Amino acid sequence: MIAVSRTKIVVAALAVVALVQVARRPRAEHPGPDGSDKEPVTRVDRDVRGNALRMLDEGRNTFRFDTFGDEAFWGDTLRLHEVIAGSELGGTGPGLTPTEALALGLKVDVDALPAHVRVGLKHGTVDLDDPATTLALLKLDAVVGVTGFFGDDGGLRSVGIQCALCHSTVDDAFAPGIGRRLDGWANRDLDVGAIIALAPNLQPLADLLGTDQATVRDVLNGWGPGKFDAELLLDGKAMRPDGKPAAVLIPPTFGLAGVNQHTWTGAWGTVTYWNALVANLEMRGKGTFFDPRLDDPAQFPIAAAHPEQFGHKRDDVDLITPKLPALHAYQLALPAPSPPAGTFDPAAAERGDRLFSGKAKCNGCHVEPLWTEPGWNLHPASDIGIDDFQANRGPDHVYRTAPLAGLWTHQKGGFYHDGRFATLRDVVGHYDEFFQLGLTDQEANDLVEYLKSLPGEEDAGG
Numbered sequence: 001m002i003a004v005s006r007t008k009i010v011v012a013a014l015a016v017v018a019l020v021q022v023a024r025r026p027r028a029e030h031p032g033p034d035g036s037d038k039e040p041v042t043r044v045d046r047d048v049r050g051n052a053l054r055m056l057d058e059g060r061n062t063f064r065f066d067t068f069g070d071e072a073f074w075g076d077t078l079r080l081h082e083v084i085a086g087s088e089l090g091g092t093g094p095g096l097t098p099t100e101a102l103a104l105g106l107k108v109d110v111d112a113l114p115a116h117v118r119v120g121l122k123h124g125t126v127d128l129d130d131p132a133t134t135l136a137l138l139k140l141d142a143v144v145g146v147t148g149f150f151g152d153d154g155g156l157r158s159v160g161i162q163c164a165l166c167h168s169t170v171d172d173a174f175a176p177g178i179g180r181r182l183d184g185w186a187n188r189d190l191d192v193g194a195i196i197a198l199a200p201n202l203q204p205l206a207d208l209l210g211t212d213q214a215t216v217r218d219v220l221n222g223w224g225p226g227k228f229d230a231e232l233l234l235d236g237k238a239m240r241p242d243g244k245p246a247a248v249l250i251p252p253t254f255g256l257a258g259v260n261q262h263t264w265t266g267a268w269g270t271v272t273y274w275n276a277l278v279a280n281l282e283m284r285g286k287g288t289f290f291d292p293r294l295d296d297p298a299q300f301p302i303a304a305a306h307p308e309q310f311g312h313k314r315d316d317v318d319l320i321t322p323k324l325p326a327l328h329a330y331q332l333a334l335p336a337p338s339p340p341a342g343t344f345d346p347a348a349a350e351r352g353d354r355l356f357s358g359k360a361k362c363n364g365c366h367v368e369p370l371w372t373e374p375g376w377n378l379h380p381a382s383d384i385g386i387d388d389f390q391a392n393r394g395p396d397h398v399y400r401t402a403p404l405a406g407l408w409t410h411q412k413g414g415f416y417h418d419g420r421f422a423t424l425r426d427v428v429g430h431y432d433e434f435f436q437l438g439l440t441d442q443e444a445n446d447l448v449e450y451l452k453s454l455p456g457e458e459d460a461g462g
């Protein structure tokens, strides 16, 4: 008996020694929170990482290049490709030159251009005033967010659009409007309305809206650069009560991981809800969409009258649903970019940081480092002292606390959903008055410098 107990004691002692050794091992075998450490150790970990990387690649492809079959609408039905090609190349009218396309805010992806085209552009031997050059760029898949479909005769047969049309721009590295892709940045140069208004056949939109093509064209031309109206075809409200267009600014789609409600107004839903809505109802790709809230004839008269096109959409093929998981992953992976040095005053930004969480009380809603509320990030218009027109176009009649990371990238077009405040100083001025903050001029400017500095160094990449 004694011998057995002694064995037990020895075994127990060895176990303690082994545990102490494990405890002393450096922790570096587990990947650190900054992702800088070792490869994952288990097979499951490796599978998860592999899956994440695969989704990012797939999602990027979808975001940049997938039309979801929407060329059946933009090309085959609205015949947008005809005005791009022009009558000499099988379309109608003078055609769209690259110079005109750039002026409408369309962007060219320099990485898609072969070396000889880049050289030609540099030396001015590529004719930017010839629609044939536009077609050549489309053939190269170099026009951000637009895909041309070409027939066997080389003619432009149809055209479709992608997420990247509105939610990507380029860094202008090569020339204004020509550079490397910046996915997730709002293209505030893009005049979507003017582009759609070029289409020879706007009858399908006129039919839905119960009006004529000339009126539809006026509405579209009234939006101006950087704006789009995602609710127009649901509720038919083209104008605000003050007579201005009801379109809203194109928001950035980076820095959204951890953010609950998306879009300016809530509560439409999460990123993947909106991705499905946009691909089906706005881009008019082929897919499936379900939202019985759109059956409400009082709020969404057009959608409620055409359930098969809106809240209960089921096309003969579904080119959207299988792509939603990876598209979601890619969207959430897009980091809000940090501002380049020299674009804000660091000392003032530091003072602004203290004001943001202190005297100015911004952090009460814009909670760092999401800069929106963790949880239910929605407010009635009265909470922020503005009118409720746009809020009432969303299901819950509220505005979403806008996440502020990367504000510096979208100063063009103004701030708040409709750009009603031209500058950040105007936004701060509004809060100062509405919340009676009693900010001095210097304090207001410090806050502005802080806003321009977001997401800041330590939070970059989140």
Ligand code: HEC
Residues within 6 Å of the ligand: 161, 162, 163, 164, 165, 166, 167, 192, 227, 228, 229, 230, 231, 248, 249, 250, 251, 252, 253, 256, 262, 263, 264, 265, 271, 274, 275, 278, 279, 283, 327, 331
């Ligand atoms: C024609 C321009 C256009 C296209 C194309 C487009 N969007 Fe948008 N997107 C907008 C506008 C405008 C809003 C703001 C809508 C609102 O709040 O009412 C928006 C909002 C969003 C938001 C919410 C961002 C936020 O935090 O407010 C996400 C996410 C988004 N779009 C993703 C996509 C994806 C994915 C696609 C492709 C399937 C896409 N969009 C295609 C114009 C566009």
Ligand code: HEC
Residues within 6 Å of the ligand: 264, 356, 360, 361, 362, 363, 364, 365, 366, 379, 383, 384, 399, 400, 401, 402, 404, 407, 414, 415, 416, 417, 418, 424, 427, 428, 431, 432, 447, 451
């Ligand atoms: C009661 C909650 C609340 C408080 C407090 C608040 N905000 Fe906001 N903020 C919002 C909401 C909601 C929006 C979206 C408004 C819209 O879409 O029209 C917004 C929008 C903004 C925008 C525009 C973002 C864009 O993309 O256009 C800025 C900038 C901003 N807030 C900064 C601040 C600052 C600075 C403070 C402190 C002085 C502050 N906010 C205090 C709720 C709040």
